[in-house]
Amino acid sequence: MDKINIKRLAEELNLSTSTISRALQDSYQIGAETKQRVLDLAKKLNYVPNPHASSLGSRKSHMIAVVIPEVFDSYFAQAINGIESVTQEKGYHVLIYMTHEQFAKEQAILNTFHSGRVDGVILSVSAETKDMTHIQTLHEQQVPVVLFDRVGEALATSKVTTDNREGGYAATKHLLERGCRNIAFLSISRDLSIGRWRLEGHHKALRDYDLPINEHYIIDCTESDEVNGKLIKAFLRKHPEVDGLIATVEKLTISAYQACSELHLRIPEEVKVISFSNSRSAPWLNPSLTTITQPAFEMGKAAATMLCKALKHKNPASVVESVILPSQLIVRQSTGVAI
Amino acid sequence: MDKINIKRLAEELNLSTSTISRALQDSYQIGAETKQRVLDLAKKLNYVPNPHASSLGSRKSHMIAVVIPEVFDSYFAQAINGIESVTQEKGYHVLIYMTHEQFAKEQAILNTFHSGRVDGVILSVSAETKDMTHIQTLHEQQVPVVLFDRVGEALATSKVTTDNREGGYAATKHLLERGCRNIAFLSISRDLSIGRWRLEGHHKALRDYDLPINEHYIIDCTESDEVNGKLIKAFLRKHPEVDGLIATVEKLTISAYQACSELHLRIPEEVKVISFSNSRSAPWLNPSLTTITQPAFEMGKAAATMLCKALKHKNPASVVESVILPSQLIVRQSTGVAI
DNA sequence: TTTCTTTACGCAAACGCTTGCGTGATAGAA
DNA sequence: TTCTATCACGCAAGCGTTTGCGTAAAGAAA
Numbered sequence: 001m002d003k004i005n006i007k008r009l010a011e012e013l014n015l016s017t018s019t020i021s022r023a024l025q026d027s028y029q030i031g032a033e034t035k036q037r038v039l040d041l042a043k044k045l046n047y048v049p050n051p052h053a054s055s056l057g058s059r060k061s062h063m064i065a066v067v068i069p070e071v072f073d074s075y076f077a078q079a080i081n082g083i084e085s086v087t088q089e090k091g092y093h094v095l096i097y098m099t100h101e102q103f104a105k106e107q108a109i110l111n112t113f114h115s116g117r118v119d120g121v122i123l124s125v126s127a128e129t130k131d132m133t134h135i136q137t138l139h140e141q142q143v144p145v146v147l148f149d150r151v152g153e154a155l156a157t158s159k160v161t162t163d164n165r166e167g168g169y170a171a172t173k174h175l176l177e178r179g180c181r182n183i184a185f186l187s188i189s190r191d192l193s194i195g196r197w198r199l200e201g202h203h204k205a206l207r208d209y210d211l212p213i214n215e216h217y218i219i220d221c222t223e224s225d226e227v228n229g230k231l232i233k234a235f236l237r238k239h240p241e242v243d244g245l246i247a248t249v250e251k252l253t254i255s256a257y258q259a260c261s262e263l264h265l266r267i268p269e270e271v272k273v274i275s276f277s278n279s280r281s282a283p284w285l286n287p288s289l290t291t292i293t294q295p296a297f298e299m300g301k302a303a304a305t306m307l308c309k310a311l312k313h314k315n316p317a318s319v320v321e322s323v324i325l326p327s328q329l330i331v332r333q334s335t336g337v338a339i
Numbered sequence: 340m341d342k343i344n345i346k347r348l349a350e351e352l353n354l355s356t357s358t359i360s361r362a363l364q365d366s367y368q369i370g371a372e373t374k375q376r377v378l379d380l381a382k383k384l385n386y387v388p389n390p391h392a393s394s395l396g397s398r399k400s401h402m403i404a405v406v407i408p409e410v411f412d413s414y415f416a417q418a419i420n421g422i423e424s425v426t427q428e429k430g431y432h433v434l435i436y437m438t439h440e441q442f443a444k445e446q447a448i449l450n451t452f453h454s455g456r457v458d459g460v461i462l463s464v465s466a467e468t469k470d471m472t473h474i475q476t477l478h479e480q481q482v483p484v485v486l487f488d489r490v491g492e493a494l495a496t497s498k499v500t501t502d503n504r505e506g507g508y509a510a511t512k513h514l515l516e517r518g519c520r521n522i523a524f525l526s527i528s529r530d531l532s533i534g535r536w537r538l539e540g541h542h543k544a545l546r547d548y549d550l551p552i553n554e555h556y557i558i559d560c561t562e563s564d565e566v567n568g569k570l571i572k573a574f575l576r577k578h579p580e581v582d583g584l585i586a587t588v589e590k591l592t593i594s595a596y597q598a599c600s601e602l603h604l605r606i607p608e609e610v611k612v613i614s615f616s617n618s619r620s621a622p623w624l625n626p627s628l629t630t631i632t633q634p635a636f637e638m639g640k641a642a643a644t645m646l647c648k649a650l651k652h653k654n655p656a657s658v659v660e661s662v663i664l665p666s667q668l669i670v671r672q673s674t675g676v677a678i
Numbered sequence: 679t680t681t682c683t684t685t686a687c688g689c690a691a692a693c694g695c696t697t698g699c700g701t702g703a704t705a706g707a708a
Numbered sequence: 709t710t711c712t713a714t715c716a717c718g719c720a721a722g723c724g725t726t727t728g729c730g731t732a733a734a735g736a737a738a
Contacts (some may be wrong), residue, residue: 003724004711004734005724005725006724007722007724007725015687015688016687016688016689017688017725017726018687018726019686019687019688020728021724021726021727022726023450024616025726028685029685029686029687029689031687032422032688034686034687037717038598039700050395050723050724052390052392052393052400052724052725053391053693053723053724053725054725054726054729055455056389056390056391056392056395056693056694056724056725057690057692057693058693058725058728059454059455059727060455060458060725061391061457061458062430062431062432062458062459063432063433063456063457063458064426064431064432064434064459064460064461065433065434065448065452065456065457065459065460065462066419066433066434066437066461066462067436067438067449067461067462067463068418068437068438068463073681074414074416076407077413078434079407080405080407083405084437086434087403092401092402092403092505093402093403093404094403094405094434094436094449095402095403095432095433095434095455096404096405096406096407096419096423096433096435097404097405097406097407097423097432097433098406099406100390106406109404109406110406112432116398116400117400117404117432118402118403118582118733119400119403120404121403121405121406122403122404122405122406124407125407145725145733160578178500186574186688193582197479198434202373238727242687255618259619267521277581280593281618281620284620284625285623285625286478286623286624286625287625300555304403305405319504338638344693344694345695346694346695347695354717354718355717355718355719356695356718357717357718357719357720358695358717359695360695360697361716363699364696367715368715368716368717368718369717370716370717388694388695389693389695390692391693392693392695392696392723392725393694393695393696394695395693395694395695395696395723395724395725396694396695396696396697396722396723397697397720397737398696398721398723454694590685597693
């Protein structure tokens, strides 16, 4: 499987490289049929033009820079800061992409990384992602990828995670110790390893306390805050016995608070809430929020460090390592402590 | 002023391009003296190697991609989302840089944009930035830049801002109507246009209400949350008459809440707080926070749209436009409303 | 039929830098 | 003095596209 470039396409189709180039650009100078042939072969061979050659030739990079003072609050924002803290000193530039939790977008994005657009990838998979072959493929083409936070466990790539099982366990244990007996678990995705581990920790804690595991107490949330709010509200109305809520991601907390507020359920008196969260404002919420917080900045830093290290290697994709950073339980009012 | 490239350097110094290239890479193959000559000339000519040519030649891009599901909360994170929403559909890739509020970093970053690393720039200047020539220079070299939020007003570039004066006015007016008479203004930078306008609106409101303008009530905050907390605390202790606080940026709110908490000052009873903020958790703070909020997502979107539009032009840097988006006063408990 | 347009494509020169290999000097070793 | 390293640099072939210009073929106009 040698280099697949424009010349290769040209030979294969008995055309000149210029024709290929123009066909790919949908130039008016190229006949419809020829265009189609080119497009077909390109797709078949999974051809992605080399962006640097394009940029060099055309004098346009198709890149725009966003320069901002800072970005904080919320897990990923902090992680980006961590990443940037090492990349900038190592002389790397960072491109940023959002999958919006869509598998298709994630695939499309990773697909543009083939012809050397980037030297490496730091990725946190989308909630929809089950199939990991697009990551595997990238890895096989020697572009190193380090997964962080939301990882694909089967993948033989570098990983940075937190002790999610322990986190789920600690969260549940804390609620149990505060007297909760009917704990609902707000989940974003059953597929995400992160969610699975947290759930497993949750179950383990329940077992350790000889409590039953109730499938109905696991609420599968969606992308939409609005929908989630309704979901949680409906759930709480249907299950008035529920006295504890575990939000597996930050955003669900807001929906939960909102739902409780609308139902006039008092936190923590009637329902206690704990969340996996990295929000700086957790201490200042009403009531202040008990959290399991991850070392977001450090995780970003670790991911970037691992990637940069790999990149110095002759065979970057071959150097894989994993770290698991500890998360931290921070007790506040939402689980019923006095000030 | 023609193209300044490696060949040009070579001719100028009577060396070969390979020598130049190696000298710039600090290769062991090049003598110290020669290296220095090259470096000197490069600096003198403000030479920046073309990254695409480098990447093409060396087969490494020095770029890493960060792919994440989403990033929300806080102004810049939301703005990035807005930017990405248009760039992804227009086929641009976005590089992200953090200045950490340092002028030197901002300069250094923009400096790498010369040899076409990017087609355009979306920038929000750092708090330290007074001199705007680095931006001007970029603009003159035909790389279009659109300033957003924190702009340099003298610059003839595109801009996206909010009606900061009106915001400052509205915030002050609101506090005055709630009965405040001694309002402190927490500022991050006197240089930032954004701060100046907000302050001006603040002053105008005071004048309209026939109240004196007290210079001592303007607190110049720093980068450090810790320092800011102390600053505010010390201020409040020294000025017990102060009954209103305007935080010009989100992060100062946390420091303010903290300071009040430590001094056992009750919000809103003793001190009312209003903040320019985009935090999603504002409604859930304790007490919930009255805010002037900017349309962050829309601003990012507008900036990216303007940039993309300019980029289609033959002479991108020449197309400049400005939009001013309205901010919104959202009244909550921190300024004393009942639930 | 001749001439003029289109249409559809190929040629080849950039684009600006990297890098393997080669080579003349200089220096130390024998 | 001769031989062998080492040093310091130049040659030139890439890297994979883009694009201005040229042209054969085919159809339209005359």
